[in-house]
Amino acid sequence: MRKELMAANWKLYNVTLEENVKEAKGIAESAKDADCEVVICPSAPFLIPVKEAIAGSPVKLGAQGVFWEEKGGFTAQISPQSLKDIGCEYVIIGHSETRGRFGVGSVKEELLSYFSETDETVNLKVLTALKVGLKPIICVGETINERKAGKQDEIISYQVEMALRNVEDLDGIVIAYEPVWAIGTGEFCDPEEANRIIGLIRNKVREQFGEKADEMRILYGGSVDPNNIASFMEKEEVDGALVGRASAKAESFSKIIHYK
Ligand code: 13P
Numbered sequence: 006m007r008k009e010l011m012a013a014n015w016k017l018y019n020v021t022l023e024e025n026v027k028e029a030k031g032i033a034e035s036a037k038d039a040d041c042e043v044v045i046c047p048s049a050p051f052l053i054p055v056k057e058a059i060a061g062s063p064v065k066l067g068a069q070g071v072f073w074e075e076k077g078g079f080t081a082q083i084s085p086q087s088l089k090d091i092g093c094e095y096v097i098i099g100h101s102e103t104r105g106r107f108g109v110g111s112v113k114e115e116l117l118s119y120f121s122e123t124d125e126t127v128n129l130k131v132l133t134a135l136k137v138g139l140k141p142i143i144c145v146g147e148t149i150n151e152r153k154a155g156k157q158d159e160i161i162s163y164q165v166e167m168a169l170r171n172v173e174d175l176d177g178i179v180i181a182y183e184p185v186w187a188i189g190t191g192e193f194c195d196p197e198e199a200n201r202i203i204g205l206i207r208n209k210v211r212e213q214f215g216e217k218a219d220e221m222r223i224l225y226g227g228s229v230d231p232n233n234i235a236s237f238m239e240k241e242e243v244d245g246a247l248v249g250r251a252s253a254k255a256e257s258f259s260k261i262i263h264y265k
Pocket of ligand 1: 248
C-alpha cells in the first residue's frame with residue numbers, strides 16, 4: 006500500500022519571511038489529522054524558518070533544488086549535504102522550470118541553456134541526493150509541442166530512464182508527472198490521461214527495478230486545486246500531487262490535503 010503524498014512546491018509565491026511562516030503554520034495545523042504525508046518546499050532562504058514553523062507537526066521539509074557536488078568552489082549553488090544537515094527530507098529535481106522548459110515562452114530560447122537542468126544533470130543530482138540520504142522528487146513531463154507531435158510517451162520514458170541511470174535502490178524516490186502545458190495555466194491534464202502516463206512511468210521503472218516499482222509513489226502535478234484534486238486521487242496509479250500555486254496558501258492547500 007503506497008502512502009499518499011501531497012507536496013507543496015511554493016516556487017516563488019511566498020517571498021517574505023512573514024508569509025512563509027504564516028502559511029507553514031497554517032498547513033502544519035491542518036496536517037495534524039491528515040491521512041496523507043505532507044511536504045512543504047519553500048524557496049531556499051526560508052527553509053529554516055519553515056522548518057521551525059512546522060516543528061512538532063507531521064509536515065516534512067523539502068527543497069526546490071540542489072547542486073550535484075557536495076562541496077567546493079561553486080558559488081551560489083546549494084549542497085545536498087547542507088539540505089540534509091538543516092533537516093530537509095525531500096528535494097525537487099528536474100522541475101520543468103529548472104529544466105528551462107516553460108509552458109509559456111517567457112524566456113528567450115538562447116537564454117535557456119544558462120540555467121536549465123539537462124537529463125544528465127538531473128541524473129547527477131538524483132545520485133548525489135540519494136548518497137546523502139535526501140529523497141528526490143523527480144519531475145518529468147512533455148511540452149505542448151511534444152504532445153501535439155504525439156511524442157509524450159517517448160519523451161517521458163526517456164526522462165525517467167535518464168534520471169534513474171546508475172541508481173541502485175529505489176527506496177525514497179518519488180516521481181512527479183508534470184505536463185509542462187498544465188503548469189500554472191489552469192488547464193489541467195485529463196485525470197484518465199494522467200493515470201495512463203503514470204502507469205507508463207511505473208512500467209518503465211519496473212524494467213529496471215522489477216516489483217519494487219509497485220512501492221514507488223508517482224504524483225501528478227499541473228494546475229491541481231481543491232476542486233480537481235479528488236478526480237486525480239480516485240485514479241488507481243495516482244499516489245498524490247505536486248502542487249504549485251494552490252499550495253502557497255494554507256487555506257487552499259488544506260483543502261487539497263483533506264480532499265476526501
Ligand atoms: P501549478 O500547480 O501552479 O500548476 O504548478 C504545478 C507545479 O509545477 C508543481 O511543481
